[in-house]
Amino acid sequence: xxxxxxxxxxxxxxxxxxxxxxxxxxxxxxxxxxxxxxxxxxxxxxxxxxxxxxxxxxxxxxxxxxxxxxxxxxxx
Numbered sequence: 001x002x003x004x005x006x007x008x009x010x011x012x013x014x015x016x017x018x019x020x021x022x023x024x025x026x027x028x029x030x031x032x033x034x035x036x037x038x039x040x041x042x043x044x045x046x047x048x049x050x051x052x053x054x055x056x057x058x059x060x061x062x063x064x065x066x067x068x069x070x071x072x073x074x075x076x
Contacts, residue, residue: 006040006053006072013071014038014055017063037073038063 006012015033041062042054053070056062 006043006067006070008040008043010040011073012038012040012053012055013073014057014063014065014069016057016061035071040070 013035016036016038017033036057038055038057040053041056044052044054046052051067052064053067054062054064055070
């Protein structure tokens with residue numbers, strides 16, 4: 001389990017899964033989604049041991065991810 005504490009405003013790397021040419025982008029192709037920089041904008045506690053992280057990519061696209069899907073790049 002990842003023991004890092006992520007905060008709103010932290011710069012992270014995340015798989016960008018949306019905003020490509022079609023909603024079927026790379027389905028079944030064996031490729032991975034590109035990893036891009038994003039900023040954590042909101043953190044929601046689902047249970048006492050599980051949180052969801054809302055992020056905004058540099059181009060303005062947004063997504064919601066689990067901590068296991070993020071790589072911390074810088075603290076604010």
